[in-house]
Amino acid sequence: MSALADRLRDAFAAPAAPPIYHDVGPELMGTTEFVPAAVLVGVIDAPAPRLLLTVRHAGLRKHAGQVAFPGGRMDPEDAGPVEAALREAWEEVTLPTDVAQIVGTAEPYRTGTGYSITPVIAVLPDTLNLVPHEAEVSAIFEPPLAHMLDAANQDRKTVTVQGRERAFYEILWNEFRTWGVTAGLIVNLSQRLRAGLAA
16 A cells, blocks of 8 residues: 555544534434445545545436546445445546545535435545546546635535535535535535545
């Protein structure tokens, strides 16, 4: 493993500091049957590490045009979240599975749409020539990891949906707006990712 991968692996061996943020109210946490999913949290190994993110295609039925990690619902044939995340990353951005140094997984993130998303943290080389799947991904971008992890850039907002106030996070970088589930995942992972960068 690379030095960065070793440092991140050590950081993720420690439990997350509570509270873990979820995109679902506490009234549903014990009653909803969540669908398992996985995303690849790809950290690009560079002097200033970057984060691999995509913009979902505008023609998709769900979450069109939103910033996302490569990933999705786990298929029955997937051996687990790591295999699912790598499969989805290959399908969405042609990420070769053998270049990802898997650091580990983090606590599942539960969403208001009924998914339980396992983040799979991986270190990626700074030499990739990724190609977006034209039907699923409209753009690939790589913001500085330090910017995305900076609490000053993680803006907590609220919105009223069907008479109920819901909170979400928003992170801006250049013309890209990362919010909702993807921003929530980043917030949950921030402490350990920062620790891995600083070690």
